[in-house]
Every structure is written in C-alpha cells, then in structure tokens.
Amino acid sequence: MDLNGYILFQCPDGYEPATSGNQCENINECELEDHGCEKNCTDTLGSFTCVCDEDEFLALDGKNCLKFICPAGFELSASGTECENINECVLDDIDCEKNCTDTNGSYACTCDFGEILDEDGKNCHPLIDSERCQFSWWSPEGRINSCYMYSTPNLTADWGGARNICAENSMNLLAFETEEEYQFIAETTKDEDYRLLWTGANKLSGSWEWEGLDLPVSSSFWKPGRPDGSGDCGYVYHDSRIFDYGCENIGVFICEFQFN
Numbered sequence: 001m002d003l004n005g006y007i008l009f010q011c012p013d014g015y016e017p018a019t020s021g022n023q024c025e026n027i028n029e030c031e032l033e034d035h036g037c038e039k040n041c042t043d044t045l046g047s048f049t050c051v052c053d054e055d056e057f058l059a060l061d062g063k064n065c066l067k068f069i070c071p072a073g074f075e076l077s078a079s080g081t082e083c084e085n086i087n088e089c090v091l092d093d094i095d096c097e098k099n100c101t102d103t104n105g106s107y108a109c110t111c112d113f114g115e116i117l118d119e120d121g122k123n124c125h126p127l128i129d130s131e132r133c134q135f136s137w138w139s140p141e142g143r144i145n146s147c148y149m150y151s152t153p154n155l156t157a158d159w160g161g162a163r164n165i166c167a168e169n170s171m172n173l174l175a176f177e178t179e180e181e182y183q184f185i186a187e188t189t190k191d192e193d194y195r196l197l198w199t200g201a202n203k204l205s206g207s208w209e210w211e212g213l214d215l216p217v218s219s220s221f222w223k224p225g226r227p228d229g230s231g232d233c234g235y236v237y238h239d240s241r242i243f244d245y246g247c248e249n250i251g252v253f254i255c256e257f258q259f260n
C-alpha cells in the first residue's frame with residue numbers, strides 16, 4: 001500500500017517493523033513481561049520457547065515446567081526422561097547379612113541354603129527343626145515321615161557337594177523308600193526346570209545304596225536299562241526314575257529330613 005510515499009508493512013506474527021528501513025525484525029518476546037515462561041525463556045526468530053531446568057520437562061502448555069517424580073525404589077534415568085529401578089544392592093546403606101537380590105522397585109535380603117531370614121528382613125539364622133520343613137512339601141496323609149528341602153535352580157552342586165550341603169543341615173540326600181515317596185517327589189518336581197536332580201543313590205562303597213541310610217536301592221526305582229555303568233551316583237529327571245551318572249556332574253538336589 002502506498003500512502004503518501006510511505007509503504008506500510010504487514011509483518012508476520014513474531015516480527016515487527018524495524019525502526020529503520022522497510023524490514024521486519026524478530027521480536028524478542030523474552031524481554032517482554034508477558035512471555036509466561038515459568039522458568040527460562042529463549043528467543044527464536046519469529047517466536048520463543050520456554051526452557052526448563054535440567055531435571056524437568058516442559059508441560060503441554062509450553063510454559064510451565066514439570067518434574068519427573070519417580071516412585072519409591074526408582075530414580076530418574078540419565079536421560080531424564082524415565083524412571084528406572086534403583087539397584088539397592090550396590091548401595092552402602094543396605095545391610096543384608098548374606099545376600100542381596102535386587103528387584104524391580106525394591107530389593108530383598110536372601111540367606112544361604114539351610115538358613116532363613118530373620119523377621120528384620122536382613123539377618124539370617126540356621127533353620128531349626130520346626131522351620132526345616134518350611135521349604136518342603138509334605139506327602140499326603142503324612143505317609144512319608146520325612147520332609148524335603150529343594151535346592152533352588154541357582155544352587156547346584158556335584159553329588160558330593162550336594163551331600164555335604166544336606167549334611168550341614170542335618171539332612172541326607174533324597175532316598176526313595178517306597179513307590180509312594182517316589183511318586184510324591186516326581187509330582188512335586190514335575191514343573192521344575194532342571195536337567196538332573198541328585199538323589200542319595202550311589203555305589204561309592206561298591207554296591208548301590210542310599211546315602212546315609214545303609215539301605216540298598218530297590219531295582220524298581222531304576223530307569224529301565226539302568227544302571228549301565230555310566231557312573232557311581234544316581235539322579236532323577238522328573239518322572240523318569242533313576243539314572244546312574246558321573247558324580248562330578250552338576251545338578252540340583254533334594255535334601256531329606258526323616259522324622260523318627
């Protein structure tokens with residue numbers, strides 16, 4: 001528009017006519033009082049942006065700043081955009097007496113095999129007899145007067161090691177004395193994930209007998225075709241009965257505590 005020799009400019013949003021010359025220039029909104037940014041304002045060509053502190057993010061209104069608040073047991077990730085699990089086990093103020101297991105959002109103190117966690121959740125004490133069956137399955141009708149302690153998948157040993165761990169807990173390696181007992185163990189372990197489970201069957205003294213019981217291993221418990229000379233110790237694989245195998249192999253195991 002030509003008005004008496006002056007040309008009127010229509011500047012786009014965010015620009016204003018320059019004080020000299022026929023140009024539009026960027027408005028520095030950050031110098032104005034009404035930019036509305038809660039924290040910091042950064043001017044841009046034709047606009048401006050609000051900027052938050054490092055541990056914050058800009059709210060949807062583009063002006064206010066919000067802080068990530070992580071739930072207990074989580075902390076802000078290095079990128080500042082998500083909450084991630086705190087590994088409490090590497091912190092100095094965790095005082096688990098034995099082992100610390102990190103979990104998502106928390107942690108747990110754990111004890112060695114044959115021990116149980118005190119009520120404080122931190123210290124461990126050896127199982128006393130009344131607690132010994134806590135990790136066990138009882139036979140139906142109490143027909144088997146034993147209880148059993150199952151090693152967990154992360155506690156494995158060779159046959160001698162398994163026997164020693166059981167002995168430290170005043171127990172023997174598992175011994176099948178009746179078909180019902182065998183069926184009971186097969187049932188309670190059918191869903192467990194293991195390759196071999198040591199029993200007390202061994203012929204380290206020359207003939208196959210149950211460790212600690214001075215009792216021969218009845219032929220009915222063997223996998224058909226076994227023993228075939230594969231080794232001096234006996235394991236079970238789920239409900240496949242007993243296989244003979246080298247005692248140096250590593251497996252899970254079950255300790256048995258026999259009541260009189």
Ligand SMILES: [Ca+2]
Binds near residue numbers: 029
């Ligand atoms: Ca601007």
Ligand SMILES: [Ca+2]
Binds near residue numbers: 073085086104105106
């Ligand atoms: Ca944790």
Ligand SMILES: [Ca+2]
Binds near residue numbers: 146174175177181
């Ligand atoms: Ca038994």
